[in-house]
Amino acid sequence: MTDAHLKELEERTSKAEKEAKVIEEELDRISNDDLSYLNDARLEKLLADNEKLKHRLAILENAVKVESTTSSKSISKPVRKRPTLISDISSVEGNICILEELKNIFEFAISSAYSNLVDPPVVLTLSGNNPKFGDYQCNSAMPISQLLKAKNIKTNPREVANNILNKTPTSPLIERIEVAGAGFLNIYLNKAFVEHILNCILRFGIKPPPVKRERIIVDFSSPNIAKEMHVGHLRSTIIGDSICRTLEFLNNDVLRINHLGDWGTQFGMLIAHLQDKYPDFKIHSPPISDLQAFYKESKKRFDEDEQFKKRAYTCVVQLQSGEPDIIAAWKLICEVSRQEFQKIYDRLDIKIIDRGESFYQSRMVRDVAFLKENGLLEEDEGRLIMWGNPDNHDNIPLTIVKSDGGFTYDTSDMSTIRQRVEDEKGDRFIYVTDAGQHTHFVVIEACAKRAGILKDQQKLEHVGFGVVLGEDKKKFKTRSGDTVKLIELLDEGLKRSLDKLIEKGRDKVLTAEELKEAQEAVAYGCIKYADLSHNRINDYIFSFDKMLDDKGNTAVYLLYALTRIRSIARTAKVSVAELMKKAQTTGIKFTHEAEWKLGKVLVRFPEVILKVSNDLFLHTLCEYLYEISTTFTEFYDKCYCVEKNKEGEIVNIFYERLMLCEVTACIMEKCFDILGIKTVSKM
Ligand code: ARG
Numbered sequence: 292m293t294d295a296h297l298k299e300l301e302e303r304t305s306k307a308e309k310e311a312k313v314i315e316e317e318l319d320r321i322s323n324d325d326l327s328y329l330n331d332a333r334l335e336k337l338l339a340d341n342e343k344l345k346h347r348l349a350i351l352e353n354a355v356k357v358e359s360t361t362s363s364k365s366i367s368k369p370v371r372k373r374p375t376l377i378s379d380i381s382s383v384e385g386n387i388c389i390l391e392e393l394k395n396i397f398e399f400a401i402s403s404a405y406s407n408l409v410d411p412p413v414v415l416t417l418s419g420n421n422p423k424f425g426d427y428q429c430n431s432a433m434p435i436s437q438l439l440k441a442k443n444i445k446t447n448p449r450e451v452a453n454n455i456l457n458k459t460p461t462s463p464l465i466e467r468i469e470v471a472g473a474g475f476l477n478i479y480l481n482k483a484f485v486e487h488i489l490n491c492i493l494r495f496g497i498k499p500p501p502v503k504r505e506r507i508i509v510d511f512s513s514p515n516i517a518k519e520m521h522v523g524h525l526r527s528t529i530i531g532d533s534i535c536r537t538l539e540f541l542n543n544d545v546l547r548i549n550h551l552g553d554w555g556t557q558f559g560m561l562i563a564h565l566q567d568k569y570p571d572f573k574i575h576s577p578p579i580s581d582l583q584a585f586y587k588e589s590k591k592r593f594d595e596d597e598q599f600k601k602r603a604y605t606c607v608v609q610l611q612s613g614e615p616d617i618i619a620a621w622k623l624i625c626e627v628s629r630q631e632f633q634k635i636y637d638r639l640d641i642k643i644i645d646r647g648e649s650f651y652q653s654r655m656v657r658d659v660a661f662l663k664e665n666g667l668l669e670e671d672e673g674r675l676i677m678w679g680n681p682d683n684h685d686n687i688p689l690t691i692v693k694s695d696g697g698f699t700y701d702t703s704d705m706s707t708i709r710q711r712v713e714d715e716k717g718d719r720f721i722y723v724t725d726a727g728q729h730t731h732f733v734v735i736e737a738c739a740k741r742a743g744i745l746k747d748q749q750k751l752e753h754v755g756f757g758v759v760l761g762e763d764k765k766k767f768k769t770r771s772g773d774t775v776k777l778i779e780l781l782d783e784g785l786k787r788s789l790d791k792l793i794e795k796g797r798d799k800v801l802t803a804e805e806l807k808e809a810q811e812a813v814a815y816g817c818i819k820y821a822d823l824s825h826n827r828i829n830d831y832i833f834s835f836d837k838m839l840d841d842k843g844n845t846a847v848y849l850l851y852a853l854t855r856i857r858s859i860a861r862t863a864k865v866s867v868a869e870l871m872k873k874a875q876t877t878g879i880k881f882t883h884e885a886e887w888k889l890g891k892v893l894v895r896f897p898e899v900i901l902k903v904s905n906d907l908f909l910h911t912l913c914e915y916l917y918e919i920s921t922t923f924t925e926f927y928d929k930c931y932c933v934e935k936n937k938e939g940e941i942v943n944i945f946y947e948r949l950m951l952c953e954v955t956a957c958i959m960e961k962c963f964d965i966l967g968i969k970t971v972s973k974m
Contacts, residue, residue: 373399380463380484385491386498388897389464390415390427393478396462397429403458404451411435417895418477425469425477426891431455432474448474482881485890489954490878492893494871497961499541500897502904505718506544508711509535512636512643513724515552516628517561517586520635520777522759522767522833523725529822529967530756531723532641533909536965541904546715550707551647553625556697557586558610559603562620564589573619579627607697611652635777639815640967651706655698658706659691667742668692679737686734701735708739708751719752721907726755726828754907757830767833784814787835791847792974801973809974813839813847816968820846823966824913844917846968849959852920854974856956860949863933863941870950879950885926886951892922896958900965909966916962923955 374395377383398413405411412434418424432452439446452474459468466481511531514520531547538545564585569577579585592599609617629645636643659675662668668675673694679686689701711717722732732753739745759767769775789810792798798806821838825831841847860870881887899915902908932952934943963970 376460377463380487383463383484383487383491384498385488385495386500386897387488388500388901389480389894390417390898391500391901392462392464393427393429396459396465397431397455397476400455400459401431401435404454405435405439408435408438411438423477424471424475426480427478429455429476429478432476436474450474452476480891482887482890485887485894486879486881488894489890489951490874492954492957493874493879493950497896497957500901502541502543502901504542504544506546506716507538507719507721508546508548508715508717509538509721509723510548510550510707511535511721511723512632512641513550513552514628514632516625516647517557517582518552519583519774520632521774522777522780525635525777525780525818526725526756526759526822526827527723528635528639528641529819530754530827530909532639532643532967533819533823533965534721534723534754534907536967537900537903537909537912540900540961540965546717547643549643549645549647551625551629551645553647554649554652554703556604556607558621558624559605559607560589560593560599561586561624562606562610562617563599563603564592565620565624572623573616576623579624582624582627582631631778635781638781639819640969648700648703651703651710654706654710655702658709659698659702662691662705662742665742667738677738677741679734679741681741686730686737689734689738701731704731704735705738705742705744708735709744712739712744712749720750721752721754723754723756726757729753729755752907754827756827760830760832762832762834764832781814781818784818784835785810787839788814788817791839791841795841797974805971805973809971812850812969812971812974816846816850816963819967820849820913823909824917826910827908844913849916849920849963850968850970850974852923853956853959853963853970854972856923856952856959857972859927859932859952863944863949865944865946865949867953870946870953873946874950877947879954880947882947883926883930885929886948889919889922889926889951889955892919893954893958896961912962912965916959916966919955919959919962923952926951 376395376399377387377392394413394415397415401411401413402408412431414430414434416428416430418426418428432448432455435455436446436448436451439451449470452470456468456470456476464481464484466479468479469477471477509531511534512524512528514524535545535547565572565577568588569575593603606617610621625647635641659668662677663675668677668691669681669688670676671688674690675692676688677691678684678688689705690699691702691705693699708720711720724732732751736745736751739751740747745751761767767775789806791813792801792806792809797809801809817835817838821833822831824844838845839847841851860867879890881890895915899912903912930945930948931943932945932948933941934945936942960970
């Protein structure tokens with residue numbers, strides 16, 4: 292077969308596929324609209340068209356089949372089913388992701404205009420603040436023009452942009468599209484469409500954008516028994532919880548795991564010390580309130596006393612072989628730690644399931660044998676190690692078995708990933724720890740792939756974060772140089788937040804109960820928000836003064852903003868029920884530029900949530916929350932919601948604007964909820 296002939300066949304195939312797709316979409320549209328057309332005179336005609344189209348589709352599908360078998364290249368390229376584009380506003384609910392739909396529209400337009408390009412780039416972004424650039428932009432013309440030039444096809448980005456524009460189907464989302472500058476496609480949203488979405492939210496509440504439900508394992512918090520839970524664990528706890536909340540909101544099946552450091556050689560000395568200090572520990576629970584001190588004592592003995600050291604090692608062996616007395620001692624020590632950790636989780640409202648390293652003991656035995664049998668382990672000075680890539684020793688290897696026969700953190704993480712893949716049947720595997728452990732997880736992933744535990748398309752997602760610094764930009768410490776105890780840190784937050792509320796005279800207007808509620812919401816909210824609002828990869832400076840500032844992007848400012856929005860309708864004595872009822876007849880209508888601007892920010896909620904659920908960067912959600920609040924302020928400055936006379940009596944109520952306030956408050960509340968921050972009605 293000559294090249295020219297093959298090329299022609301390929302072109303015919305691709306043309307036939309495209310025609311088939313257009314018809315398929317048309318068919319979808321007709322069947323979706325069936326009900327609304329039932330009483331329409333056009334129904335007859337549409338049904339007839341439907342029959343004709345079905346017939347043509349069958350012919351074309353057959354043609355595609357024939358062509359595909361003759362043209363070798365088409366066989367390897369599977370035909371992806373293109374999403375059906377939205378054709379009718381009333382079929383849309385409040386959870387639609389506009390960016391996603393625009394991508395679908397332009398994917399269609401671009402592949403129609405340039406069917407000879409394989410996977411042409413579909414670049415869509417939100418436009419900047421300048422209204423001249425539209426609301427969204429399609430910036431595909433430049434890269435496509437480059438691709439064409441590389442094929443010796445003469446063109447320029449503006450021409451490409453115009454060609455794309457000509458193939459763009461009309462959509463109820465879009466008011467108009469302009470070609471601008473060097474070939475940008477500026478997209479302007481349709482007001483009626485945005486109004487419809489907001490009215491849906493008002494009437495039916497906030498619903499998550501539809502995504503494929505996945506089983507997701509999130510490993511976070513994970514402090515170590517008998518050691519201090521430090522600020523690093525606090526970051527992991529806050530970030531991990533918020534990641535879970537995001538994924539849960541999207542209806543995923545999320546398993547929250549606390550991978551406690553509850554196994555290892557340090558337990559030998561702890562148990563030996565316990566036996567000496569509290570010989571009757573099995574009958575009388577020993578009063579260990581300060582496990583850190585207990586740890587220090589046993590460590591001191593371990594380092595100084597040979598006899599004790601020997602006993603400690605024996606205890607480790609006995610622990611691993613499951614000796615009942617030793618297990619009882621170990622359980623006791625773990626329980627003391629757990630109770631301490633739980634105090635933190637209760638205060639911060641964190642739900643998590645304890646499943647520590649000990650859970651994997653028998654699995655480690657099994658998995659080490661498995662790795663050995665498959666020839667994946669190498670001997671290295673008495674240890675057994677495993678390389679992610681045996682031909683490339685750029686990264687460090689895992690230590691699977693120590694020279695004394697013991698297992699390590701690496702061993703437990705190999706068993707952990709296997710258990711999560713095989714028993715938990717996870718689709719996503721997320722680990723939230725400090726950025727310092729990044730290499731560890733890269734190597735675990737590589738080794739898990741090499742061992743066939745992780746399949747090709749599966750990955751391990753390490754959510755790393757930077758260290759917490761004090762205001763002096765040095766490692767976070769107390770004034771006396773000790774590590775900061777988390778409970779004490781939370782207590783200080785409570786104290787400072789109360790001071791702040793009193794400073795603002797809130798104690799005079801709130802009841803004691805309301806004040807306490809506000810104090811806790813502000814204290815824990817500000818600690819969480821300060822952490823989440825920074826790009827997690829960077830180190831961050833812990834400063835109560837900054838996080839309790841009531842100006843700028845802080846939890847305090849945002850919580851105040853929300854209570855103010857909520858109070859607008861309350862002072863006008865308009866209930867939410869009343870607004871919802873009115874929404875069924877009148878609904879939100881944009882009459883002022885500031886309302887329109889706010890509306891366009893509000894409908895971006897699904898887009899922001901989907902982004903966060905993909906890249907797991909929570910600061911995007913915080914920035915969005917802040918943007919809502921500042922855009923709302925702009926709206927409220929410019930637009931009356933309630934008009935009063937000189938006597939302060941209400942003379943006019945703008946219901947549509949109160950509806951906009953209500954939707955704003957709902958979305959803000961949902962954002963707070965996902966960030967794990969409690970809101971209050973008064974503060
Ligand atoms: N306990 C570890 C630490 O304190 C974190 C564990 C993270 N999870 C894991 N599967 N390795 O650093």
